[in-house]
Amino acid sequence: MNPFDLSGRLAVVTGAKRGIGFAIAEALAAAGADIIGVSATLDPASSAIGDRVRELGREFEGHRVDFADRSQVTEFAAALGSRERPVDILVNNAGTIRRAPAVQHPLDWFDEVLEVDLTSGFVLSQAIGTRMLEAGSGRIIFTASLLSFQGGVTVPGYAAAKSGVAGLVRALSNEWASAGVTVNGIAPGYIATDNTQALQDDPDRSRSILERIPAGRWGRAEDLGGAAVFLASDAARYVSGAILPVDGGWLGR
Template identity: 55%
Template sequence: MELFSLTGRTALVTGARAGIGREIAVGLARAGADLILHGHRDDLDETERQVKPLGRDVDKLVLDLSDPAAIRPALEPLLARRRVDILVNNAGTIRRGSSRLDDWRQVMAVNLDAVYVLSQTLLEHGATKVISIASLLSFQGGINVASYAAAKHAVAGLTKALSNEWAPRGVQVNAIAPGYIATDVTRALREDEAREAQIRERIPAGRWGRPQDLQGAAVFLASAASDYVTGHVLVVDGGWLAR
């Protein structure tokens, strides 16, 4: 459908190596978008392999987002030679059970500071759609993940603040809050039989989410279908928050 078509547009997806980032990249490519795949290491081959048969132009960006001061200088050469219309702030990290200040700072740098710098930089260079990956922990506190919960609460607030600043220019800034998705980040929870059962039993859909469950939400927020949607955190959680 033309309303959801991304043909002729380019999306930068951070953390595109695997999981949610890879599936969002594939979903955007299926809708017609060319891609810039970001990873903190040069291990994006599998994502590129899945996207290439769709006939899209694919570029790769290797950049350590834990150093926010390095982000803008690293992006400038890329943005000088190609326009980026859509930014998906997916990259993230978590430190379960840690109270170390160094771990707190690492989580904040990747999950919040980098989101801010990337968003501002891309908006200043003409992006019209920004989609950040929030979390159920944008609304709840979680257990033993204080830094992650704080960062994801801040991502929701940043989404609303940037929306207020950029909506008058025809730009939409939104977020997606995934529920419990089967990825590397949640592996420890899924391997704990008691905790896994507690989580699954509370999900009205009766199952953990799959990374591909985020594709539709991402295409919607990246496309013209969402041109009057901004400052919104779209929850994709199988009904968890409704229970």
């Protein structure tokens, strides 16, 4: 049997409209999973990710949830936790970033980033994890960051949130791995997405970043797909509490 086969499994992917979330949802569908795609701006009736998942022969269900609004997140989490068909894979990928020097960083920006990048993932993990624990199996994957290991520059809220994600991965794994529910994270490096557009557009920053990456290029969203399939599959049944960098060698430099 193929240990990477996800046929018959249901995956929730947040932030699935574009970028890394789109690529992860696409990869999971290609491996056999049906997808519930969620985003703050996703049109539930018509979306590129929905079309792509269906092209791959899988079922797709779209939802629009503002991850900065805790009431929307808790309502959605409760609905997921009570579904007749349980969720087998949860990918907490929804995220945002705000850039400003620490002394000028507005508190509402800081609060927003923590709510979207950290707290919403905990809320969903609580609701879906409860069902997974009852079933004795499940896969939870968080999108962490290089800033789960480093401090970054002019992104204090993002660095705090992604460091918190790494801690949350370990904390949930410590409680749930013995019950068959693995919890892991993927730490993307510098990936060419909307979140890094400001860095890509800055010639000096872009050059300094490229000089540090042994692979010699910015990452692409699809570079994250294989890591997600691995962590969601039976091939990773003994992997839990890990943060897997997908960074072109950045952290090894």
